[in-house]
Amino acid sequence: MESTARYVSVFVLLILQTLFFYTDRTAAQNGSIEINNTDFLNFSLKAISTTVPFPPWLRAITGLTEWPDANPPYISDGVNLTDIFDGPYYEQVNACDNAFMNCVFDCNNCVGPDDILQCKELVQTFDDGPSDATPRLLNFFNQIQKKVSFFVIGIQVLMFPDIFRQEHANGHFLGLHTYNHPYLPGLTNQQIAAQFQWTIWVMNATAGVVPRYFRPPYGGLDNRVRTIASRYGLTPIVWQWDSxxxxxxxxxxxxxxxxxxxxxxxxxxxxxxxLEHDFQGSLVDIGIRVSSILGNVSTVVSANCKDPSAPWYR
Incomplete structure (x- = not known):
C-alpha cells in the first residue's frame, strides 16, 4: 500500500509538470557564470543568473518562487526515505574506509546489480555541462552525425538553458549529474534526495525531459545513494575508463x-x-580529438549497454 501511494504521488507530480510545461515555457537565453578559478570543479561557488522561469507546477509542489542556489532544499514529495538508514556520511578521501558492505564505486569500482558500467563499444560520455564551450562539441557531432551522452548539472542547465535544449534537440542522451556536483555519500538522505529532485525539475522545466539515469559526481556511489536514487526512478551509469x-x-x-x-x-x-568533461573549451578540444581517434562510433550509454530497448526518459 505504501509503495502504491509513493508511485501515485510521483505520477501526479509528473502529470503536473507535463501539463504546465507546454503552457509556461518561454524563450530563454544563456545566463551568466561566476566561478573561482582556483577551484574549477566546485560548482557551489557559482552565482546563478538564469532566464528559465520558475513554473507554476513547481510553485505548487515546493511553495517556492525561484530556483535555489548552491544548497537546494529538500521538498517532501511523497517519496518515502524513512526506511533508509541515514548514514554513514563520509568524504571521498575516506571512501575506502566505508567500502565493506557498502559497495563503494569510487573505492574499488564496486557496482550494484543495476549499475551500468560496460558497453559493447568504447562510448564517449561528458560530465559537468552544459557550458559555453558545449556548442562547439554539439556542432562537431552534428556534422559527423554522431550521438553521445551528456550528464548535466542542474545549475549549469539553469545558466545555459538554450544549450541544454540544443543537446536534446540534436538527439543526444541526457542524464542527471546532480544539482551542484556534491560528493553524495557525504550528504544526509534528504540532501541526496534534494539533489535528485531539483535536477529532475530543472531538466523538465527547461526541455520537458524527466531522466531515468544519473551519474554520481566523483563516482560517489554506495548502496545508500543507490537506494535513494531508485526511489526517484534513477539508475546509475558509471564508467570503465577515466580519461x-x-x-x-x-x-x-x-x-x-x-x-x-x-x-x-x-x-x-x-x-x-x-568518462570525459565539457565544462570548458580545452576539454571540448580533447573530446573532439578523442572522437576522431575512436572513429565512427555513435553509441549512447543506454542504447548499447544492459537494455538497448530501454527508454531514456520517463
Whole structure:
C-alpha cells in the first residue's frame, strides 16, 4: 500500500509538470557564470543568473518562487526515505574506509546489480555541462552525425538553458549529474534526495525531459545513494575508463596523455564507457580529438549497454 501511494504521488507530480510545461515555457537565453578559478570543479561557488522561469507546477509542489542556489532544499514529495538508514556520511578521501558492505564505486569500482558500467563499444560520455564551450562539441557531432551522452548539472542547465535544449534537440542522451556536483555519500538522505529532485525539475522545466539515469559526481556511489536514487526512478551509469581529461586544466596531465590512453584502449580492443568533461573549451578540444581517434562510433550509454530497448526518459 505504501509503495502504491509513493508511485501515485510521483505520477501526479509528473502529470503536473507535463501539463504546465507546454503552457509556461518561454524563450530563454544563456545566463551568466561566476566561478573561482582556483577551484574549477566546485560548482557551489557559482552565482546563478538564469532566464528559465520558475513554473507554476513547481510553485505548487515546493511553495517556492525561484530556483535555489548552491544548497537546494529538500521538498517532501511523497517519496518515502524513512526506511533508509541515514548514514554513514563520509568524504571521498575516506571512501575506502566505508567500502565493506557498502559497495563503494569510487573505492574499488564496486557496482550494484543495476549499475551500468560496460558497453559493447568504447562510448564517449561528458560530465559537468552544459557550458559555453558545449556548442562547439554539439556542432562537431552534428556534422559527423554522431550521438553521445551528456550528464548535466542542474545549475549549469539553469545558466545555459538554450544549450541544454540544443543537446536534446540534436538527439543526444541526457542524464542527471546532480544539482551542484556534491560528493553524495557525504550528504544526509534528504540532501541526496534534494539533489535528485531539483535536477529532475530543472531538466523538465527547461526541455520537458524527466531522466531515468544519473551519474554520481566523483563516482560517489554506495548502496545508500543507490537506494535513494531508485526511489526517484534513477539508475546509475558509471564508467570503465577515466580519461582524466579534467587534470589537463591544472596541468597535472597533458592532452597527449589522454590521446595515448584512448589509442591504447582502442588498439587493445577494449570496450566500455569513457568518462570525459565539457565544462570548458580545452576539454571540448580533447573530446573532439578523442572522437576522431575512436572513429565512427555513435553509441549512447543506454542504447548499447544492459537494455538497448530501454527508454531514456520517463
Amino acid at each position: 582524466n581529461d579534467w587534470r589537463t586544466v591544472n596541468e597535472s596531465r597533458t592532452a597527449q596523455d589522454v590521446y595515448t590512453d584512448v589509442t591504447n584502449w582502442k588498439q587493445a580492443g577494449d570496450t566500455g564507457i569513457i
